Amino acid sequence: MNKKTAIVYSFHTQKSKKVSEKVIDAWGKTGIEAVNAEELSKDVLEKYDNFILSAPTWFDGELPNYWDEFVPDLEEMDLKGKKFAIFGLGDQKGYPENFCDAIGILAEIIEECGGNVVGYTSVEGYTFESSRALRGDEFVGLPIDQENQARMTAGRIKNWLEQLKKEFK
Ligand SMILES: Cc1cc2nc3c(=O)[nH]c(=O)nc-3n(C[C@H](O)[C@H](O)[C@H](O)COP(=O)(O)O)c2cc1C
Known part of the structure; x- marks a missing residue:
């Protein structure tokens, strides 16, 4: 059976939204369905089977x-x-103590419900003080920083999706 994949943002x-649309383009439009996070329901x-979730961090770590x-x-x-x-937008210069915390918060909730979180990435290339998204020396998802590192976004997405295509199998 073919696995169904959704991107939720x-x-x-x-x-x-802009970054999510880049993810959809890079994934290939036919293989993924876009779901509005504001209209999410259990039925949806x-x-x-597989989800890419967008979790930007707001309100100093929430x-x-x-x-x-x-x-x-x-x-x-x-x-x-x-x-x-899980990927998430954050600002490592503006909020170095809570960099991309939302990725970690969502990962913890999903794991408590029995879900499997994949798509860990290296901390290399980021400068910050602390983050709830950290698991050892990796992030439990992909931080995207449009404020300070927008030029790295396309490459980060490309590498991450290559990894996900294997991990989603
Ligand atoms: C009031 C406010 C609080 C924020 N808090 C954090 C934070 O705690 N950690 C972080 O990494 N980024 C933080 N950010 C940065 C946002 O995550 C970043 O600007 C992101 O691009 C917003 O994405 P969105 O416009 O798609 O929601 C904050 C931004 C604002 C305006």
């Missing part, structure tokens, strides 16, 4: 409101057998 953001999540609102529903779900890869 807020359709009303500026930067996350049930339909897919999830944006649309994710916070869905977390109680998410916590009631059994995510066993589903794979999740």
Whole structure:
């Protein structure tokens, strides 16, 4: 059976939306369905096997409101057998103590619900003080910094998607 993949991001953001559209283009439009994070429901999540989630960090180390609102529903779900890869926008110069915390927060919730988080990446190339996205010397997803390292975004996405195509199998 073919696995179904969704990318979940807020359709009303500026930067996350733009980066998510880059992810869709790089993945190949036919292989992935876009889901608005603001309209997420348990039924929608049930339909897919693999997920790419966009989790920008807001409010000094927190999830944006649309994710916070869905977390109680998410916590009631059994995510066993589903794979999740999380990328998130953040600003390592402006918020070095909470760099891309939202990636780590979402990863913890998914794992508590039995989901499998894939798509870990190296910390090489980033400068920050602390992050909840850290697991040992890796990030539990892909940080994207449009404020300070926008020119690295396309390459980071390309490498990450190559990794995900193997890990999603
Ligand atoms: C009020 C505010 C708080 C923020 N807090 C953090 C933070 O704690 N950690 C971080 O890495 N980035 C933080 N950022 C940076 C955003 O994540 C970054 O600007 C991102 O590109 C926003 O994406 P969006 O516009 O798609 O939501 C913050 C930005 C704002 C405006």
